[in-house]
Amino acid sequence: MAAASTRHNIIEIADDLFYRGGFEATSFADIAVKASISRGNFYYYFKTKDEILNAVIDRRLRRTRTMLDGWEAQAPKPRERIVAFIELLIANRAPIMAHGCPVGTLCAELAKLDHVHQERAAEIFGLFAHWLEEQFRALGADEAAREWALHVLAWSQGVASLATALKDGDFIRREVADITTWLDGRIASLSN
Amino acid sequence: MAAASTRHNIIEIADDLFYRGGFEATSFADIAVKASISRGNFYYYFKTKDEILNAVIDRRLRRTRTMLDGWEAQAPKPRERIVAFIELLIANRAPIMAHGCPVGTLCAELAKLDHVHQERAAEIFGLFAHWLEEQFRALGADEAAREWALHVLAWSQGVASLATALKDGDFIRREVADITTWLDGRIASLSN
DNA sequence: GCATGATTTGGACAATTGTCCTAATCATGC
DNA sequence: GCATGATTAGGACAATTGTCCAAATCATGC
Numbered sequence: 388m389a390a391a392s393t394r395h396n397i398i399e400i401a402d403d404l405f406y407r408g409g410f411e412a413t414s415f416a417d418i419a420v421k422a423s424i425s426r427g428n429f430y431y432y433f434k435t436k437d438e439i440l441n442a443v444i445d446r447r448l449r450r451t452r453t454m455l456d457g458w459e460a461q462a463p464k465p466r467e468r469i470v471a472f473i474e475l476l477i478a479n480r481a482p483i484m485a486h487g488c489p490v491g492t493l494c495a496e497l498a499k500l501d502h503v504h505q506e507r508a509a510e511i512f513g514l515f516a517h518w519l520e521e522q523f524r525a526l527g528a529d530e531a532a533r534e535w536a537l538h539v540l541a542w543s544q545g546v547a548s549l550a551t552a553l554k555d556g557d558f559i560r561r562e563v564a565d566i567t568t569w570l571d572g573r574i575a576s577l578s579n
Numbered sequence: 580m581a582a583a584s585t586r587h588n589i590i591e592i593a594d595d596l597f598y599r600g601g602f603e604a605t606s607f608a609d610i611a612v613k614a615s616i617s618r619g620n621f622y623y624y625f626k627t628k629d630e631i632l633n634a635v636i637d638r639r640l641r642r643t644r645t646m647l648d649g650w651e652a653q654a655p656k657p658r659e660r661i662v663a664f665i666e667l668l669i670a671n672r673a674p675i676m677a678h679g680c681p682v683g684t685l686c687a688e689l690a691k692l693d694h695v696h697q698e699r700a701a702e703i704f705g706l707f708a709h710w711l712e713e714q715f716r717a718l719g720a721d722e723a724a725r726e727w728a729l730h731v732l733a734w735s736q737g738v739a740s741l742a743t744a745l746k747d748g749d750f751i752r753r754e755v756a757d758i759t760t761w762l763d764g765r766i767a768s769l770s771n
Numbered sequence: 772g773c774a775t776g777a778t779t780t781g782g783a784c785a786a787t788t789g790t791c792c793t794a795a796t797c798a799t800g801c
Numbered sequence: 802g803c804a805t806g807a808t809t810a811g812g813a814c815a816a817t818t819g820t821c822c823a824a825a826t827c828a829t830g831c
Contacts, residue, residue, distance in 0.1 A: 393808085409691040411604055415789065425810045427792085436789065487687045494744040495679045495687060499601040509744040537741065537750060538757070545737025549729065552686040552701040558729060565730070585778085607819065619822085620779050628819065 394432050397422050402443045406482075406489045410440060410496055437504065444507050447489070451511055455518045465522040466574060469539065472519065473566050476546055480559045488547035490515075516540055527577045535573060542566055586624050589614050594635045598674075598681045602632060602688055629696065636699050639681070643703055647710045657714040658766060661731065664711065665758050668738055672751045680739035682707075708732055719769045727765060734758055 400422045404413040415436065419429045433439045458471045476483065486492065490511045497505035519536035528535060546562045549555075592614045596605040607628065611621045625631045654660045668675065678684065682703045689697035711728035720727060738754040741747075 407691065409603070409688065411601070412692060414787075416787080425812095426790095427811060428809045430789095430791070431808065434790080486691055491740045491744070492687050492691065495684050495740065496601065498743050499599065499678055499684065500604060509746075512741065512744050534753065538754070541737035541741045541754060542734065543737065544740040545733035545735065548683045548687065548736040548740055549704065549733045551690050552683070552704050554701075561726065562730070562733060606817075608817080617780050617782095618820095619781060622819095622821070623778065626820080 393424070393428075397424070397429065397432055398439070398442045398446050401439050402446055405440070405443055405493065407486050410493065411500065437502075440502075440504055441507070444493075444504060444511070447511055448514065451514050455514065465525040466570065469519065469522050469570060470567060472515070473539070473543065473563055473570070476543055476550075476559050476563050480550065480556050483547050483559070484550050484554050484556060487551040488544060491544045491547060512540065523573075526574055528573070531573075539566065539570070542569075585614075585616065585620075589616070589621065589624055590631070590634045590638050593631050594638055597632070597635055597685065599678050602685065603692065629694075632694075632696055633699070636685075636696060636703070639703055640706065643706050647706065657717040658762065661711065661714050661762060662759060664707070665731065665735065665755055665762070668735055668742075668751050668755050672742065672748050675739050675751070676742050676746050676748060679743040680736060683736050683739060704732065715765075718766055720765070723765075731758065731762070734761075 397418065401413070401418050404417055404421065408417075415426055415429055418439070419426045422429075433442070458468045462468045462471060490508075494505065494508050494512065497508050516533075516536050519539055520532045523532035523535045542562075543566070546559055546566075550559050589610065593605070593610050596609055596613065600609075607618055607621055610631070611618045614621075625634070650660045650663045654663060682700075686697065686700050686704065689700050708725075708728050711731055712724045715724035715727045734754075735758070738751055738758075742751050
């Protein structure tokens with residue numbers, strides 16, 4: 388296999404295992420077995436565990452940007468774009484109930500480990516926050532744009548967190564409906 | 580030292596280390612060193628790591644009940660009781676920014692580990708949810724009590740989660756103010 | 772002050788961890 | 802078809818993990 392594709396394959400599998408089992412609990416051996424390569428070959432691509440983590444965070448940053456760009460391309464109205472974000476909770480509710488939000492749980496774990504890459508992981512939140520802020524700004528919310536963006540982000544995180552603990556999928560549906568109602572209320576308040 | 584107090588001391592230190600560094604990342608050795616006992620003595624009290632985790636969850640459940648009872652004793656009005664819960668976020672904002680919410684992060688980690696005790700840990704959320712529900716019921720919110728209780732809980736979780744990632748203490752203050760405003764809005768809606 | 776059980780000690784244990792190395796195998800250009 | 806560099810394999814390594822044990826020390830009742 389070409390080097391680039393092997394490398395890509397390792398990152399993809401590490402990404403998935405980090406999400407499902409956590410960063411610390413996932414070993415070199417776990418990734419190597421799942422990627423069907425030897426541990427020695429693994430070392431050829433990544434010298435340390437932090438290097439893989441770094442690559443995984445890079446991948447998530449890239450994929451997040453792609454997803455956000457996709458929503459902008461597909462939905463012309465800012466409201467529909469924000470709704471697309473909120474409904475991620477519904478689309479991913481099975482994995483969320485099993486393993487939580489990929490962003491939130493990684494940030495939480497790295498905070499506990501006091502890991503050097505915790506700020507980089509938090510950048511994924513930064514992407515969402517900035518993008519949501521832009522959407523609210525496009526809706527006409529100038530001063531409140533940042534605040535509302537963080538609010539939507541925090542709300543989603545809370546829903547994911549509680550859904551993981553309580554294993555309640557209906558709760559996600561209800562909260563998503565509430566967030567949407569809140570959003571429309573904000574939008575309505577702008578035209579006054 | 581008496582056996583009961585040694586045991587209690589171990590649990591107390593394990594509780595703190597689990598919170599600050601996570602369950603998996605905290606080793607028997609870490610706890611033993613911090614508790615100033617030998618690893619052998621540790622084994623005298625707890626045969627497996629799951630046993631300590633179980634004891635720590637028990638302690639957290641007990642302390643949560645005590646805290647909730649305390650709020651009920653100190654504040655006669657349900658609104659003030661709920662506000663006391665919300666303001667936990669402010670009182671504990673330094674540790675929250677460093678290590679997240681003790682309940683949410685433990686539940687998230689145990690979910691990833693697919694740990695047998697994950698339901699027991701989620702019971703701590705259950706205590707808060709049930710207590711908040713009772714307060715809303717006392718305010719006159721019958722049908723909505725459960726929904727509002729879970730909403731407050733999720734909101735708090737989201738604030739903690741984002742504050743940990745962004746290391747933003749002011750964000751906590753703003754969101755706590757928003758939750759309080761929301762609460763008063765709900766209360767006002769009940770008297771109509 | 773002796774006997775008994777509770778408590779503590781220090782280390783053994785097999786397994787697993789992240790890291791690192793050497794030798795083999797592969798692909799490619801000439 | 803040979804030489805060269807990229808890729809892979811397999812295992813060594815010291816450290817750490819959770820678990821477990823036998824022997825020593827302690828406290829207490831008689």
